[in-house]
Amino acid sequence: MEQFRNIGVIGREGNGVVETLNRLLTLLESRQLTVVLDDSVSALLPDHGLRVSPRRMMGETCDLIIVVGGDGSLLGAARSLTRHNAPVLGVNRGRLGFLTDISPGEIETQVGAVLDGEYVLEKRFLLDVEVLRGGERIGRGDALNDVVLNSGTSGHMMEFELYVDGEFVYRQRSDGLIVCTPTGSTAYSLSAGGPIMHPRLDAIAIVPMFPHTLSSRPIVIGGNSEVKMVVCDSNVVNPPVTCDGQVKITTQPGDIIYVRKKPHKLRLVHPIDHSFYASCRDKLGWGAHLPLEDSDD
Template identity: 35%
Template sequence: MSACRIGLIANHGKPGAAELVREIVAECERRALPLTLEAHTAQSIGAPATCSHDDLVRTSDLLLVLGGDGTILQVLHELCDEFRPILGINLGTLGFLTCVGAAAWRDAIEAIASGTYRLSERTLLDIEVVRDGQSLGRYIALNDAVISRGELSRLIKLNVIVDEANLSEYNADGLIVATPTGSTAYSLSAGGPVLTPNSGVFVVTPICPHVLTMRPVLVSDASHIEIIPSPREPDVFLTLDGQNSVRILAGDLIRITKAPQRLPLAMLPGMSFFEVLRQKLKWSGTAI
């Protein structure tokens, strides 16, 4: 079996990123692993920038991403439909999407070299914005789609319909529709539950609802979710994974379904979601 072709992308703004890139390059050379550096990553260590982002994605079997969750999300939104397995090495703080911390990068390289890493297939959101009966565009998101107010500090009214049945009109700071992967991101901070990656549901989480009995709601990921701002509502914003923002006008319709594609996230062998959860949220099981 031929060696896995690795594409390396680093957030060169993170402390220690350049040095880690050099160490990984040296280790891959020692192991004779095919490694290609993304142009900006190459420049960060003074190497020739020979590979464009598109070429890197097209010619790699796996993308090794150095950074945090934000870096992985940024890479995802640049992939278009060329979804490659992503293995993340965390240079940030929390990092639910990353496989290992920077100190354990050799474990990641060993898993790649031996082919023992496993893939966790993650559900994606498919989001469509419709205006006057015409589609303005379709987008994907790994974590969440967030509908929120603009510059003014005020409540917004959003009518939510699930499978053609009216769920509620939310009067809140905003609304989050999150995947299981995104349940540990903004939704968790807004009081939503933690979902396992294979739970097969989305969570609809209001942000600071005016009616305190409005709680997060789980819906099947086979559901069709429609969100309609109140006709009297000034402009609001749709934000996808905290990366891209779309201005939503009164009368627009936001449709959210499960995307046909899935993102394969690479994990070390033997690592479970619950182990990651305990580590990241510091659940010790003992009294504080």
């Protein structure tokens, strides 16, 4: 296992974040580790006396990045850090926390164990999206969870064509389409009726959003597939494309959207006892409301 000596800390303002950051920094400094803060954490902790680095540069100097916040914080960090191959560990200050799976009360034990080399490492792939207009690229982005094309207006359907690996799949009227990774299958896609995919799967899910045709259902394709969406000329709206709900590209009728797997993967660090199925039981409440069986006594 890798031994981590240079630790980057990323976070953003939120309920209890400063308290958790102080607790984390106390642990790291007690172990005489080199700590580098990103700009947003530095602003939350005046007079900290530690090194500060722009987030996009932290992967070059740090051998472990710890993100304090919710899954949204980790999603943003992942997109900027993946190309540096720096492993990322999440401390949850959000709600569900599928990606940030260490609770603030477990920092000393769980983060301490990771620093001692007791952890598991998962690789998660991201999606790359580019939007072409008249053959010229007018926008691009990447996503750890999902790429979403939607009408951009409440109660107004849009029309688009879908192709996979150059083969026509269908022309659809709906609120839009979600293209998600296994990581994103427990996020927005799940709310739209998409399948839950194990993180180790090399697959992409395509999930329609309220399609006008009731027979239209989610499709799971190979992870190396190329997804193409064409915004039909019949649209009277300019549909946005979003990446993890954080990056937005506005399209026009006639634009073409390509979605492909990125070559670089996120290296996600988990505590040694991490279980995807246990996370599902905990976060999604699987079996939480089952009645107890009657005793035969």
